[in-house]
Amino acid sequence: xxxxxxxxxxxxxxxxxLRNVALLALPRVLLPMNFLLPIFLAAVPDHHCAxxxxxxxxxxxxxxxxxxxxxxxxxxxxxxxxxxxxxxxPNTTLGxxxxxxxxxxxxxxxxxxxxxxxxxxxFSSTIATEWDLVCEQKGLNRAISTFFFAGVLVGAVAFGYLxxxxxxxxxxxxxxxxxxxxxxxxxASVSYIMFAITRTLTGAALAGFxxxxxxxxxEWLDVGHRTVAGILSGTFWTGGVMLLALVGYLIRDWxxxxxxxxxxxxxxxxxxxxxxxxxxxxLTQGRVEEAHKYLLRCARLNGRPAGEDSLSWETxxxxxxxxxxxxxxSYLDLFRTPRxxxxxxxxxxxxxxxxxxxxxxxxxxxGLGLNVYQTQLLFGAVELPSKLLVYLSVRHAGRRLTLxxxxxxxxxxxxxxxxxxxxxxxxxxxxxxxxxxFSEAAFSTAYLFTSELYPTVLRQTGMGLTALVGRLGxxxxxxxxxxxxxxxxxPKLIYGGTALLAACTTLLLPETRQAQLPETIQDVERKGAPxxxxxxxxxxxxxxx
Numbered sequence: 001x002x003x004x005x006x007x008x009x010x011x012x013x014x015x016x017x018l019r020n021v022a023l024l025a026l027p028r029v030l031l032p033m034n035f036l037l038p039i040f041l042a043a044v045p046d047h048h049c050a051x052x053x054x055x056x057x058x059x060x061x062x063x064x065x066x067x068x069x070x071x072x073x074x075x076x077x078x079x080x081x082x083x084x085x086x087x088x089x090p091n092t093t094l095g096x097x098x099x100x101x102x103x104x105x106x107x108x109x110x111x112x113x114x115x116x117x118x119x120x121x122x123f124s125s126t127i128a129t130e131w132d133l134v135c136e137q138k139g140l141n142r143a144i145s146t147f148f149f150a151g152v153l154v155g156a157v158a159f160g161y162l163x164x165x166x167x168x169x170x171x172x173x174x175x176x177x178x179x180x181x182x183x184x185x186x187x188a189s190v191s192y193i194m195f196a197i198t199r200t201l202t203g204a205a206l207a208g209f210x211x212x213x214x215x216x217x218x219e220w221l222d223v224g225h226r227t228v229a230g231i232l233s234g235t236f237w238t239g240g241v242m243l244l245a246l247v248g249y250l251i252r253d254w255x256x257x258x259x260x261x262x263x264x265x266x267x268x269x270x271x272x273x274x275x276x277x278x279x280x281x282x283l284t285q286g287r288v289e290e291a292h293k294y295l296l297r298c299a300r301l302n303g304r305p306a307g308e309d310s311l312s313w314e315t316x317x318x319x320x321x322x323x324x325x326x327x328x329x330s331y332l333d334l335f336r337t338p339r340x341x342x343x344x345x346x347x348x349x350x351x352x353x354x355x356x357x358x359x360x361x362x363x364x365x366x367g368l369g370l371n372v373y374q375t376q377l378l379f380g381a382v383e384l385p386s387k388l389l390v391y392l393s394v395r396h397a398g399r400r401l402t403l404x405x406x407x408x409x410x411x412x413x414x415x416x417x418x419x420x421x422x423x424x425x426x427x428x429x430x431x432x433x434x435x436x437x438f439s440e441a442a443f444s445t446a447y448l449f450t451s452e453l454y455p456t457v458l459r460q461t462g463m464g465l466t467a468l469v470g471r472l473g474x475x476x477x478x479x480x481x482x483x484x485x486x487x488x489x490x491p492k493l494i495y496g497g498t499a500l501l502a503a504c505t506t507l508l509l510p511e512t513r514q515a516q517l518p519e520t521i522q523d524v525e526r527k528g529a530p531x532x533x534x535x536x537x538x539x540x541x542x543x544x545x
Contacts, residue, residue, distance in 0.1 A: 003280050003456075004516050007462040008272035009311070010295050011302030012222025012230070016276075019301070021233050022221055026268045027172075027209035030179075033244045033261040034206055038478075039365055039376060040248035040257060042139070046119040046129045047111035070109050078467045079116075080135035081109040091509070111135070121431040122371070123253040131192045140192065142478045143197060149475030151200035153468050155207025158403065158462015161331070163208075168460070169277040170217045174419050175208025176269045183262030187255045207471070211463040218451050219278040219459075220298070223516055228450040231391040238387065238440070242380035247374045280519070284457050288316045331465055341527050343453050344465060350403070351466040353502020354446045356375050356473030356480075357410050358439040360495040361432065362470035364480055368431070379436045386437040390444050399449040400506060406445060407503035414496030418489050439499075452512035456519040473498075486532055 011017075053067050056270040067086045069077040087107055101233045128134055163171040182202040187196035210322035214230070221229050240351075244261075251257045280289035295311055334344040379536070393402040413435030420427050454462035483490045518524045 003283060003519060006279075006295065006311075007220075007222055009304065010299035011304045013225035014302030014304075016298040017217075017220055017225070017229065018141045019218055019274070021229055023271050023366070025219055025233065026264060026271065027175075027213050027237045028233055029240040029243065030261065030268075031206065031209055031262060032240035033247070034202070035148075035361055035474075036241065036244055036376075037261060037365060038148075039252050039372060040123070040244075041126060042128055042133070042141050042144055043123050043372065044134055044141065045121075045123050045126070046123060047079050047129075047134055048077060048377050049080075050115040050117050051082065052114070057387075064163040070107070078109075080112060082112060084108040095160040102539070106169060108115060117416075122252070123254075126254050127195065130254070133192070139482065142223050142482060144196060145478040146360075146475045147196050147200045148203040148478075149359075149471045151205075152204025152207045152210070152485075153471035153475060154442050155204030156464050156467035156471055157209040157213055157331075158464075159203070160460050160462075160467065162209050163212055163464075164281075164458070164460040167277055168281060169210050169272065169275055171208055172212050172216070173272050173276070174266050175205055175212065176272070179204035180262060180265035183258065183265070184306070187258040187262065198294045211460060213465045214447050214451050215459050216275070216278055216464060218314050218517070219280040219456065220276070223514060225381045227391065227394050227448065229389050231444065232389055233443045234325065235384070236389075237444075238380055238383040242377060245373050245376035248376065283316070283517070286508065292316055306543075326406070331461060333521070334462055334465060335526050336498070337521055340458075340521060343509065344462065346470040346505050347450055347453065347462070347466045349505040350407075350502045350509075351450070352473040352475070353471035353505070354409060354439070354442050355470040355500045356477050357407070357414070357495045357499040357502075358443050359474045359477040360416075360480060360491065361439050363408075364432075364481060364491075370456075378433055382437040383435050386441040387444055388470065390441045394435060394445060394448065394513065398511045399452070399509050400509055403442055403445040404503045404506040405451055406438050406442035407499045407506065410435050410442060411496045411500040411503065413438060414499065415491050418492055418496075436472075442502075449509070449512065452515070452516070452517060453509065453524075455521055455524050457516065457521065474507070 001058065026417050046067055048065065048542040051064070068082055070083060072078055072083055084107070101352075102421070112135065118136060120129075123129070127140050127144065131137075139388055161169055179202060182198055184203055186195060186198040188197060214233070217229060217233060218390060247260055248257065251260055252520075276294045277290065279294045279298075282294070292311060295316075298307055299311070333340075335341045355394055362379060365372050365379070370378065390402060393405070417428055417431045417435070420431065435451055450463060450466050451459060477495075480494050481491050483494070
């Protein structure tokens with residue numbers, strides 16, 4: 001007997017599964033609020049060099065700034081330089097330091113040696129204003145996102161491996177506690193170095209949410225309801241994106257903002273009392289008694305009282321014998337057999353492209369003609385119809401074509417923005433929103449698709465590997481944005497090209513629509529045989545090669 005048959009007897013979709021999805025909604029909401037937090041946390045308000053003796057009279061301040069600050073090529077006052085000596089203006093006396101207006105020499109400039117003055121109308125405090133991460137130090141500001149995603153990368157490896165060894169539920173508790181403690185320490189940082197270290201460690205802790213929550217939901221669901229549950233749980237991510245816009249608008253100080261997105265981990269720890277461990281994983285470990293307890297609980301809540309025959313010790317022992325892992329899983333197991341190796345390599349490329357393009361779009365909220373709060377809210381709102389599109393598409397077109405189409409749509413949106421002139425701001429904004437919707441559709445499908453490709457015994461390890469490569473893409477996305485100094489359109493070109501490569505790679509993966517979750521490595525390899533194919537029509541020789 002397979003575990004799928006046991007699940008049918010106790011109910012593969014009912015109050016038990018719905019309660020599980022609801023209990024695991026909080027991590028889904030917290031993830032985007034932390035991943036996209038730099039939009040507000042590291043925002044750079046308008047600024048200029050700090051100038052001594054600036055007049056209190058607002059009517060005279062503009063003339064004072066013009067006399068002390070050089071202009072950029074676009075006509076705006078410089079944010080990073082000041083004149084060595086203030087320049088005299090017509091009909092204006094600036095004191096003995098002023099130079100003659102008739103002087104023909106190009107006035108010399110110097111960096112802002114006395115710090116900067118910031119416009120606090122939009123943000124009362126950010127890490128950029130806290131530690132002057134502007135001008136020559138702007139790279140350090142962008143690096144905070146890179147450090148955070150580097151932590152997520154390392155955490156994905158650790159949590160993926162450890163949760164396959166010690167269980168999903170136990171490692172989810174570790175993720176909650178460590179994210180809470182490290183988030184509080186981050187908010188109390190007294191230096192940039194301290195903040196960078198604690199944010200990196202926080203990213204490692206939050207990685208547990210990214211790779212534990214989805215498999216913990218899916219391993220309790222039957223085949224027919226995995227899609228609807230995956231899309232339903234994905235809407236919580238969208239809720240977190242939109243909630244971040246509201247929280248960022250209400251809380252303008254970065255320390256209080258960080259506390260606000262961290263403290264919900266406390267009730268999350270308490271909610272784990274009701275979250276069940278995966279019975280499927282317990283049986284692979286030979287822990288029949290614990291699996292029996294959870295299966296009985298599932299049957300009672302779903303109104304499907306299971307008889308002694310269906311959940312007898314003999315039956316469960318037979319399933320456990322079939323499922324038991326002889327050897328502890330490792331990342332090398334993902335590359336030992338031909339079909340599993342092919343799946344792993346393709347998923348690595350796909351996840352890099354999905355994350356790289358998604359965060360490249362999500363973290364770029366400037367130049368769209370809207371303020372940062374409106375842009376963030378609009379980027380969140382467009383994810384709702386994109387998830388509905390995913391729900392309909394994966395049910396009819398399948399996972400593979402949906403993911404490839406979403407990535408292609410992302411690439412096309414970014415490509416069209418390159419040819420739209422700067423005067424057509426409304427078109428550029430519309431393309432950015434459409435691209436964000438496609439990138440979110442790709443993200444939602446990738447989680448569902450990948451969790452169905454790997455066998456139960458290696459599902460967490462496989463998700464950990466793909467999350468590792470994906471977070472590498474997420475960590476490089478903010479740094480790629482710095483390439484606009486070489487060519488303004490270069491970041492968009494790189495984001496779009498990577499999404500296109502990922503779309504092509506997706507077509508090399510097997511379809512999983514209406515297929516049973518593989519439980520062992522042998523199940524994955526067996527599906528490579530032409531006689532066992534049900535829905536996959538792509539020649540398996542191409543995959544095995």
